[in-house]
Amino acid sequence: MDTIGETRANTAQQFTYEDLRDWIEQADRLGELKRVDGASWEKDIGLAAEIVIREDDGPAVLFDKVPGCPDGFRVLINVFGGTRRNMTLGFPDHLTKQELSQGCFESFVKERKTIPHTIVDEGPVMENVLTGDDIDLMKFPTPMWHPEDGGRYLGTGTYTVTRDPEEGWLNCGAYRAMVHDAKSVGCFMVTGKHGYVHRNKYWARGEPCPVVMVIGGEPIAFFNGGAEAPYGTFELDIVGGIRNKAVECVEGKITGLPFPANAEIVLEGHLHEGKVKDEGPFGEWTGYYASGQHPEPVLEVEAIYHRKDPIILGVPPMGQGTDEMARYRAVLRSAMLKQNLADAGVPDITGVWCHEIGASRLLHGVSIKQRYPGHSKQAGHIAAQCQAANYANRFIIVVDDDIDVSNLEELIWAMCTRCDPATTIDIVKGAWTSPADPRLTPEQKANGDITNSRAIIDACKPFHWKDDYPVTNAPDADVLQEAREKFGYLLD
Numbered sequence: 001m002d003t004i005g006e007t008r009a010n011t012a013q014q015f016t017y018e019d020l021r022d023w024i025e026q027a028d029r030l031g032e033l034k035r036v037d038g039a040s041w042e043k044d045i046g047l048a049a050e051i052v053i054r055e056d057d058g059p060a061v062l063f064d065k066v067p068g069c070p071d072g073f074r075v076l077i078n079v080f081g082g083t084r085r086n087m088t089l090g091f092p093d094h095l096t097k098q099e100l101s102q103g104c105f106e107s108f109v110k111e112r113k114t115i116p117h118t119i120v121d122e123g124p125v126m127e128n129v130l131t132g133d134d135i136d137l138m139k140f141p142t143p144m145w146h147p148e149d150g151g152r153y154l155g156t157g158t159y160t161v162t163r164d165p166e167e168g169w170l171n172c173g174a175y176r177a178m179v180h181d182a183k184s185v186g187c188f189m190v191t192g193k194h195g196y197v198h199r200n201k202y203w204a205r206g207e208p209c210p211v212v213m214v215i216g217g218e219p220i221a222f223f224n225g226g227a228e229a230p231y232g233t234f235e236l237d238i239v240g241g242i243r244n245k246a247v248e249c250v251e252g253k254i255t256g257l258p259f260p261a262n263a264e265i266v267l268e269g270h271l272h273e274g275k276v277k278d279e280g281p282f283g284e285w286t287g288y289y290a291s292g293q294h295p296e297p298v299l300e301v302e303a304i305y306h307r308k309d310p311i312i313l314g315v316p317p318m319g320q321g322t323d324e325m326a327r328y329r330a331v332l333r334s335a336m337l338k339q340n341l342a343d344a345g346v347p348d349i350t351g352v353w354c355h356e357i358g359a360s361r362l363l364h365g366v367s368i369k370q371r372y373p374g375h376s377k378q379a380g381h382i383a384a385q386c387q388a389a390n391y392a393n394r395f396i397i398v399v400d401d402d403i404d405v406s407n408l409e410e411l412i413w414a415m416c417t418r419c420d421p422a423t424t425i426d427i428v429k430g431a432w433t434s435p436a437d438p439r440l441t442p443e444q445k446a447n448g449d450i451t452n453s454r455a456i457i458d459a460c461k462p463f464h465w466k467d468d469y470p471v472t473n474a475p476d477a478d479v480l481q482e483a484r485e486k487f488g489y490l491l492d
Helices: 020-029 044-052 084-089 097-109 194-204 219-225 235-243 324-343 375-385 408-418 442-447 463-468 477-491
Strands: 033-037 060-064 074-077 128-131 153-155 159-163 170-173 177-181 184-186 209-216 248-251 258-260 265-279 294-306 311-314 349-354 363-368 395-400 425-432 451-458
Touching: 020 033, 020 060, 020 084, 020 311, 044 060, 044 074, 084 097, 084 219, 084 324, 097 235, 097 324, 097 349, 153 184, 153 209, 159 194, 159 219, 170 194, 170 219, 170 235, 184 265, 194 209, 194 265, 209 219, 209 258, 209 311, 219 235, 324 349, 324 363, 324 375, 363 375, 375 395, 375 425, 375 451, 395 408
Parallel strands: 033 060, 074 311, 363 395, 395 451
Antiparallel strands: 060 074, 128 294, 153 177, 159 170, 159 209, 177 184, 184 294, 209 265, 248 258, 265 294, 349 363, 425 451
16 A cells, blocks of 8 residues: 555645535445434434444434424534545545544644635625524524533534634634524633633623634534644634635624635624523533533624525534544544654654544553653653643553554553553643543532643653563564464454
């Protein structure tokens, strides 16, 4: 097989879709799209999500004719699975998930190219412009994703655009949005996120924070909207770099904020300091209703823009194992973490994987070719606190280059046989975590102490006697190939 670099010499040439509707056509051609009519938003769509989103090869599902909602108002779930994940990121469908992540690294993470978005006057998203009494969020088929959710969550596969009022730079952030009523939704911005910083700067000036919320859009934009982009970088400009052409945006009539002209649904309005409503609970990516119910700022919707027959992109977290959110974040975050380590001067990083079992945040594996004393320690501590892996991290395991870090069994085997708990595990306290962290104590929540500890596990052979470490009994590649050729039939 060709190398990733040879296969992916030009990212732009590989994309076969422009917007979410093109994506749906491509997924359908791959045989990986199912259509369901008549499923209820109250229960059925959430039940279907529980089934398909947890399966690595589960289909994408497009729901239509939702009772109580206009025909043509649709919901799409499970974008990132099967071979369509490769199509989504612009790669050939024969690449494995590890090759896919390496392709992302080589094609658009290693040299993060940006192309500024352009402003156009019109686009499909402007087919319907609703203001005043015409604003009605209840007509959209917003699902009740989990049985114990505090409400219907319109914002799961969504990103929110804000502008820094002092420095002028734009940001996209993935913040959940619970529908409160016909004209307002929650906007749960986690402390420290760029949108949170923008919002509080407006409030410090005595001004409401302008916001546009993109509910349905092409997947690349959503994935990057929830990624850890550098401070001062607009994620839609990163998307332009990935696609090698500028993202065409229109400007909101209320705020002047940009959003893709081919988006499906966009909400526009302001966040006012002191205007809050109870938000949550919500079944989060950790697999718990951990953040509970609490007052959060409300987006007062002043305009809705949507295409004819609009599509909600639903990406609800499931937790308790691998789900869609964990799958796409594992691919992208692993590439970003590898680049963070390289940028920090850590040499000979041979592999990185942000494990799906930890929702791509809680457990990270890093493999290195040891070059000097303390090399493994350096890699572990930087991985624990760098931009891509800092938020809600819990475990970093550093291993030698004979370990496939994407293979959970190999990673844990190395930890079990090469780590000495008394001497090769470091604990860092007071690190940044998530309100969804189920291990936050009641006292921490009451005090606003959203911090955790994390373990940095050195599971490399000790550098000063690594050459004397017992030899593994695993066969080399030639022996394994011979075994497969002679006796592979036994597994048929």
